[in-house]
Amino acid sequence: MERSQLLRQINSMRQSLFDQGLLDEQFVQLEELQDDANPNFVEEVVTLCYCDSSRLILNLEQALKKSPLDFNQLDSYMQQFKGSISSIGARKVKDQCTLFREYCTAGSGEGCFRTFQRLKKEHTALRKKFEAYFQLKRQAGPSQVASRPK
Amino acid sequence: MENGFSSPRSDVFPVGLRVLVVDDDPTWLKILEKMLKKCSYEVTTCCLAREALSLLRERKDGYDIVISDVNMPDMDGFKLLEHVGLEMDLPVIMMSVDGETSRVMKGVQHGACDYLLKPIRMKELRNIWQHVLRKKIQEGRDIEGHDVFEGLQILRNGSDRYDDSQFLRVEELFSVRKRKDVDKYEEKEFGETCSTKKARVVWSVDLHQKFVEAVNQIGFDKVGPKKILDLMNVPWLTRENVASHLQKYRLYLSRLQKENDPKACFVVGMKQTDSSLKDGDGNFSVCSSLGVPQTDVTNSSFSFLGDNFLHNVDSIGCEADRKRVVQEQTSEPKRAAATELIKTRCTHMKFNNSFASVESEGKLVACYPWVEAPQMKLKQESKPHQVQINQLPSVSSISSGRSATEKDKGSSIESKDCSQQMVHLNPPKPPTDSFSGKAKSFNEINDHFEPISTATAPLGVKNQNVIDLSSISTDLGSGFPFSSFDEDLQGYLIQDGCYPKNLEQIIEFPDYGDPGIFTEGPTHLYDAMRFGYEYSYDPTEYPVIDEGLFIA
Numbered sequence: 055m056e057r058s059q060l061l062r063q064i065n066s067m068r069q070s071l072f073d074q075g076l077l078d079e080q081f082v083q084l085e086e087l088q089d090d091a092n093p094n095f096v097e098e099v100v101t102l103c104y105c106d107s108s109r110l111i112l113n114l115e116q117a118l119k120k121s122p123l124d125f126n127q128l129d130s131y132m133q134q135f136k137g138s139i140s141s142i143g144a145r146k147v148k149d150q151c152t153l154f155r156e157y158c159t160a161g162s163g164e165g166c167f168r169t170f171q172r173l174k175k176e177h178t179a180l181r182k183k184f185e186a187y188f189q190l191k192r193q194a195g196p197s198q199v200a201s202r203p204k
Numbered sequence: 205m206e207n208g209f210s211s212p213r214s215d216v217f218p219v220g221l222r223v224l225v226v227d228d229d230p231t232w233l234k235i236l237e238k239m240l241k242k243c244s245y246e247v248t249t250c251c252l253a254r255e256a257l258s259l260l261r262e263r264k265d266g267y268d269i270v271i272s273d274v275n276m277p278d279m280d281g282f283k284l285l286e287h288v289g290l291e292m293d294l295p296v297i298m299m300s301v302d303g304e305t306s307r308v309m310k311g312v313q314h315g316a317c318d319y320l321l322k323p324i325r326m327k328e329l330r331n332i333w334q335h336v337l338r339k340k341i342q343e344g345r346d347i348e349g350h351d352v353f354e355g356l357q358i359l360r361n362g363s364d365r366y367d368d369s370q371f372l373r374v375e376e377l378f379s380v381r382k383r384k385d386v387d388k389y390e391e392k393e394f395g396e397t398c399s400t401k402k403a404r405v406v407w408s409v410d411l412h413q414k415f416v417e418a419v420n421q422i423g424f425d426k427v428g429p430k431k432i433l434d435l436m437n438v439p440w441l442t443r444e445n446v447a448s449h450l451q452k453y454r455l456y457l458s459r460l461q462k463e464n465d466p467k468a469c470f471v472v473g474m475k476q477t478d479s480s481l482k483d484g485d486g487n488f489s490v491c492s493s494l495g496v497p498q499t500d501v502t503n504s505s506f507s508f509l510g511d512n513f514l515h516n517v518d519s520i521g522c523e524a525d526r527k528r529v530v531q532e533q534t535s536e537p538k539r540a541a542a543t544e545l546i547k548t549r550c551t552h553m554k555f556n557n558s559f560a561s562v563e564s565e566g567k568l569v570a571c572y573p574w575v576e577a578p579q580m581k582l583k584q585e586s587k588p589h590q591v592q593i594n595q596l597p598s599v600s601s602i603s604s605g606r607s608a609t610e611k612d613k614g615s616s617i618e619s620k621d622c623s624q625q626m627v628h629l630n631p632p633k634p635p636t637d638s639f640s641g642k643a644k645s646f647n648e649i650n651d652h653f654e655p656i657s658t659a660t661a662p663l664g665v666k667n668q669n670v671i672d673l674s675s676i677s678t679d680l681g682s683g684f685p686f687s688s689f690d691e692d693l694q695g696y697l698i699q700d701g702c703y704p705k706n707l708e709q710i711i712e713f714p715d716y717g718d719p720g721i722f723t724e725g726p727t728h729l730y731d732a733m734r735f736g737y738e739y740s741y742d743p744t745e746y747p748v749i750d751e752g753l754f755i756a
Contacts, residue, residue, distance in 0.1 A: 080323040083323070083325065083326065087235070087242065087326075099231060099234055133275065133301060134275065137229055137232065137273075137300075140301055140322050141231040141235055141323065
């Protein structure tokens with residue numbers, strides 16, 4: 055059936071997000087929070103997160119254009135960003151954040167730049183995956199319940 | 205944002221716990237809100253610290269607990285924490301994505317009752333009601349009366365055994381008097397003993413120093429808790445903490461003035477090389493009537509002076525403990541004072557056998573484990589509160605130069621570790637015969653101690669310095685100094701740690717949690733301890749616990 059096929063597709067998509075290390079346990083927490091009162095909770099949170107984190111990315115870009123670099127400022131922005139994306143369990147992105155902060159501490163502008171580029175890439179890639187995922191979910195209808203990873 | 209203004213729900217606690225969440229991250233705010241709602245809490249969110257403060261101020265009883273992120277754009281999370289602690293005295297939980305120990309420590313130092321790391325799990329939020337309950341219990345202890353305790357008992361006994369009406373009652377009980385009660389409390393007469401305890405404040409040496417400086421700056425006659433609090437600039441300190449400490453301090457000072465007669469001095473000298481003690485030579489002593497000079501007290505030894513009876517105890521271990529005690533004095537200043545002076549409920553006094561070696565000087569060094577009283581919850585029923593003095597020889601030399609029955613006593617004295625350390629000051633007689641009916645404060649113990657050397661008589665100690673404190677404490681009528689301690693003892697026992705093992709004499713002090721005991725409180729004792737003052741104690745009073753001696 056189309057629907058069951060759809061459901062399978064959704065599940066496998068979801069599973070691959072975990073398998074590829076893009077998402078972690080926090081995402082499961084979000085899923086568990088979703089209920090009848092908030093049937094689209096996960097999507098809402100992800101959307102909100104991306105909205106907020108994009109703003110923070112802009113801040114970071116601005117700060118990285120400064121010369122000389124203000125590492126304290128960069129670190130501060132990055133901490134905010136990290137806090138934000140940690141809310142949805144974006145693991146790979148979070149790892150880049152940690153790395154970025156280490157470079158800030160070390161005072162390595164080069165390291166910061168490199169890491170930031172990687173971070174943006176991961177951030178965007180994940181967003182695309184989410185978009186596809188949620189689209190399928192909407193297609194499947196509100197009764198769709200994600201299976202929990204074991 | 206939801207309207208968080210509501211009165212306490214009548215549901216079963218912790219359902220309906222009113223939480224204020226403060227976080228500038230909208231995603232987290234949304235998630236936390238959902239999580240807390242799932243815990244059946246009532247949630248109010250806000251993304252600015254200032255907004256949070258105004259919400260809190262608008263309705264002081266509108267929230268039970270605050271959860272705040274450390275990094276806020278308009279105000280440092282720690283500052284918010286301070287404000288909430290000072291103004292509203294609500295439990296505050298900090299959150300951050302940064303789990304660095306120094307940050308966490310800062311949070312705790314500023315008074316956070318917990319520090320959560322993001323990402324936060326549901327189960328962590330489920331338990332936050334414990335902080336609310338704990339605080340209520342602490343506050344509840346301020347209130348005399350059994351209702352609160354009963355209510356708490358109900359809670360403790362398990363909610364499933366009671367229906368909602370019981371909990372409703374608990375909730376009502378929880379809406380207890382707040383600081384105004386503390387004010388009333390301050391006005392209580394010294395003689396009163398309060399069975400309730402205030403929230404504990406550790407009046408460390410540094411803290412007390414700040415306090416004293418503030419007082420001096422303001423001018424002692426013009427001093428008031430609010431002024432002191434403002435000057436001290438200690439964020440987590442509440443006005444009531446200062447108020448009770450001030451009261452003790454006043455008592456202490458008045459006591460100092462009173463005690464001019466050296467004979468009236470009950471000297472308990474504690475030499476501490478502990479830097480935390482402001483005392484130059486680390487010596488604080490309570491002057492016994494015997495007027496034993498403090499110089500007798502050797503460093504790092506607690507001297508229990510009486511009639512040249514100074515027993516130097518190697519208190520190295522004691523020092524460490526003392527330090528700990530000082531730092532761990534979470535209870536009111538009373539406690540500090542009390543610990544310094546045996547005055548506080550001395551539940552255990554341990555004199556080690558090593559005491560004997562010291563006895564050469566005839567000095568009885570009492571280590572006041574007020575710093576750490578191993579589980580000093582002396583329940584009257586559970587512990588005899590025996591003050592067992594090892595090495596009574598020194599004791600006997602105290603005061604009236606009792607003969608060195610210490611040796612005899614020594615045999616009766618056992619050195620025990622930790623909680624079992626007891627100093628048998630007197631034979632386990634009811635205090636009645638030893639104390640005139642003046643038991644007021646632990647201070648009397650000092651007198652009491654003096655007798656250890658001599659006067660065991662009042663203590664009913666002849667050649668046996670064994671005091672059955674439990675009997676003492678139960679016998680208020682007899683004026684036994686400990687009589688009032690019963691509850692106090694429990695409150696005052698220092699709960700932390702064991703007495704230094706190498707402390708030859710360890711005097712366990714009751715937990716000073718109970719401000720009641722210390723109202724009379726030897727604030728001066730506290731100072732003395734710190735500054736090596738000698739606390740003069742009128743020996744004639746000694747069955748009576750000197751109110752002023754208690755350091756609360």
